[in-house]
Amino acid sequence: MAYDNVCKYLVEWFPESFVRWLLGSPVSLAQLQPTELSTEPIRADSLILLRAQNLILHLEFQTDPDPDIPLRMADYCLRLFRRYPDQEVRQIVIYLRKTQSERVYQTSFQRGSLSHRFEVLRLWEQDPEVLSRYPGLLPLAVLAEPDNPEPRLRQVARAIAEMEDPKLRQELKAATAVLAGLTWTPEEISRVLGGLAVRESTIYQMWRAEALKEGREEGLKQGLEQGLQQGLQQGLQQEAARLTLSQLQRKLGPLPEDLSETIRRLPTEQLEGLAEALLDFQTLADLTQWLEELASA
Structure with missing residues (x-):
C-alpha cells in the first residue's frame, strides 16, 4: 500500500x-x-x-x-x-x-x-x-x-x-x-536521481513512514516486499541507514568509515532510535558513546 x-x-x-x-x-x-x-x-x-x-x-x-x-x-x-x-x-x-x-x-x-x-x-x-x-x-x-x-x-x-x-x-x-523502486534497486535510482534531496522531501518522508508502519504491522509480508529487489526488510533497513547517516553528517560533519559502517549494519528499530537521539548530539564523541552503550546493552 x-x-x-x-x-x-x-x-x-x-x-x-x-x-x-x-x-x-x-x-x-x-x-x-x-x-x-x-x-x-x-x-x-x-x-x-x-x-x-x-x-x-x-x-x-x-x-x-x-x-x-x-x-x-x-x-x-x-x-x-x-x-x-x-x-x-x-x-x-x-x-x-x-x-x-x-x-x-x-x-x-x-x-x-x-x-x-x-x-x-x-x-x-x-x-x-x-x-x-x-x-x-x-x-x-x-x-x-x-x-x-x-x-x-x-x-x-x-x-x-x-x-x-x-x-x-x-x-x-x-x-x-x-x-x-518497483523496477529498480535503491542504488540504481540514487545513481540517476541522487539520494539526499529525495530523502529530505515531504513525499519521501510520508512514504517511508507508511512503509515502516506496514512492515511492523504486517510482519514485512506485503507492500514493498516485492518492490525492492532485496526484500522489504533489507530495503527499509538500507533506507533508514542512509537517512540516519545523512542527518548525522549534516550535524557532526564527515564520519569515520568504521562508524559509518557500524551504523549501516544497525537494524531498523535501532536506526530509528539513533535518529531521535542524534538531535541531542553535539560532538562525534556523543555518537561514539551512544553506540558503545547500545553495544553493551
Whole structure:
C-alpha cells in the first residue's frame, strides 16, 4: 500500500494532471474525503468530485492484483450513489506493476443479479510520452516502460530538473524515486536521481513512514516486499541507514568509515532510535558513546 499512497499524494497535489490525462480536458473540481461517505471503515485511494460535469471520478491505485478489488469498487459505487444520487460515478483502477495475472483485466463484479462495471488502466500499457506532458504524471511515466526503464527515468529526471519551483522539483523527484523502486534497486535510482534531496522531501518522508508502519504491522509480508529487489526488510533497513547517516553528517560533519559502517549494519528499530537521539548530539564523541552503550546493552 505504500506505493499506492505515493499515487494518492500525486492526485491530491496535481489533480488537474490526472483529470487531463483521464478525461481529456480540464474541469473545475473539488476533492471528496472518503470519511464523508460512511462511518464504517473503507479505503479508497482518491476521490475527486468534478462539479462542472456532475461527475465523481474514483481512482483506485493498486501495486499488485487484489481479488477483492471488484467487490470494493461495487461497494464504493453504492455508497457514492447513496451520498450523491444525482452524480454520475466513473471508477478507474490503475495498476502500477507489470504482471501476467488475469486479475488486472477484470472490470466487473457479479453476484447473482447484482452486476457492476468499472474501468481498468495498466500503466505498463500506457504511452509514456502522454504521461510526460503533465507535471503530476511524470513519476508514473517511468512505470510505462518497465522493460527498459533507464532512458525514461533519465528523461523524467531531466524534465523535473528544468522546473523552476524548487519545492515542486523535490517532491516530483521523490515520487519518481519511490515509484521507480518497483523496477529498480535503491542504488540504481540514487545513481540517476541522487539520494539526499529525495530523502529530505515531504513525499519521501510520508512514504517511508507508511512503509515502516506496514512492515511492523504486517510482519514485512506485503507492500514493498516485492518492490525492492532485496526484500522489504533489507530495503527499509538500507533506507533508514542512509537517512540516519545523512542527518548525522549534516550535524557532526564527515564520519569515520568504521562508524559509518557500524551504523549501516544497525537494524531498523535501532536506526530509528539513533535518529531521535542524534538531535541531542553535539560532538562525534556523543555518537561514539551512544553506540558503545547500545553495544553493551
